[in-house]
Amino acid sequence: MNDQPDLPPPPLSPHRPLSEFYAAPAARQDFVNELFDEAAPDYDWVSGMMSFGRDQIYRREALKRAGLTSGMWLLDVASGTGLMIKAALELGVDPANVIGVDPSQGMLAENRKRNPVTLLEGKGEALPCADSSFDFVCMGYALRHVEDLGRLFGEFKRVLRPGGKVLILEITRPTNPVVLPLMRFYMQQLVPRIGWLRRRNKSTAKLMQYYWATIEECVPPSVIIAALAASGFKNVKRTTSNGVLSEYVAGR
Numbered sequence: 001m002n003d004q005p006d007l008p009p010p011p012l013s014p015h016r017p018l019s020e021f022y023a024a025p026a027a028r029q030d031f032v033n034e035l036f037d038e039a040a041p042d043y044d045w046v047s048g049m050m051s052f053g054r055d056q057i058y059r060r061e062a063l064k065r066a067g068l069t070s071g072m073w074l075l076d077v078a079s080g081t082g083l084m085i086k087a088a089l090e091l092g093v094d095p096a097n098v099i100g101v102d103p104s105q106g107m108l109a110e111n112r113k114r115n116p117v118t119l120l121e122g123k124g125e126a127l128p129c130a131d132s133s134f135d136f137v138c139m140g141y142a143l144r145h146v147e148d149l150g151r152l153f154g155e156f157k158r159v160l161r162p163g164g165k166v167l168i169l170e171i172t173r174p175t176n177p178v179v180l181p182l183m184r185f186y187m188q189q190l191v192p193r194i195g196w197l198r199r200r201n202k203s204t205a206k207l208m209q210y211y212w213a214t215i216e217e218c219v220p221p222s223v224i225i226a227a228l229a230a231s232g233f234k235n236v237k238r239t240t241s242n243g244v245l246s247e248y249v250a251g252r
């Protein structure tokens with residue numbers, strides 16, 4: 001008989017510790033929070049630049065494709081300045097049925113200016129929400145910023161009602177050998193330079209450098225799909241646009 005206590009699985013980090021940005025893994029979340037606090041006023045501009053202005057159409061279409069409808073209770077994890085929420089409200093979701101969670105006070109302050117919804121400070125790995133309280137959970141472009149994918153997906157499952165859905169949008173490292181250096185140049189060099197000329201805000205350049213590093217170092221889609229399935233999600237699917245924008249959809 002095995003009388004060893006069940007040990008929790010080891011943390012599944014989305015990328016290796018990026019020691020060129022922070023001294024130790026324990027310093028990662030504070031570094032990320034500071035980065036987003038400082039870049040918050042420019043974040044919507046960065047988001048538009050990275051998608052050639054198509055980011056809001058894409059968020060709206062992805063939410064619709066994943067099955068978000070107007071009567072649902074929605075949780076937006078890593079809500080940032082609220083671009084996923086804005087897209088959901090455009091689809092007719094009632095603002096009274098929406099909660100956004102994010103650890104960056106700067107991003108939440110921008111979000112509050114734009115969206116009449118409940119916004120809470122918190123992390124995806126420890127959601128400040130009751131069990132089985134949402135029909136739909138979404139997370140836009142933030143998977144790379146959590147500490148442990150297993151804990152994140154466990155939390156998604158806990159707060160979803162049976163039959164609920166999760167949608168994760170993420171940028172995936174391009175496999176095409178022509179696209180990869182072009183994208184690296186665009187995100188690491190061009191966008192930071194235009195950002196500097198625009199507002200003389202150094203934090204936008206730092207955000208873009210870090211953003212690219214996390215994209216290049218992120219675990220592959222197969223690991224994300226396996227982690228969702230291991231957390232008990234059903235019908236886990238990934239679809240892509242241009243092999244770079246990934247939509248992960250799964251059911252509770």
Ligand SMILES: C[S@@+](CC[C@H](N)C(=O)[O-])C[C@H]1O[C@@H](n2cnc3c(N)ncnc32)[C@H](O)[C@@H]1O
Nearest residue numbers: 036078079080083104107123124140142145146
């Ligand atoms: C690139 S922004 C995405 C914002 C928004 N979801 C969107 O679609 O534009 C990443 C967000 O993740 C947040 N974040 C960082 N660490 C997090 C964590 N551990 N849990 C949840 N959100 C986190 C940041 O504060 C930031 O607002």
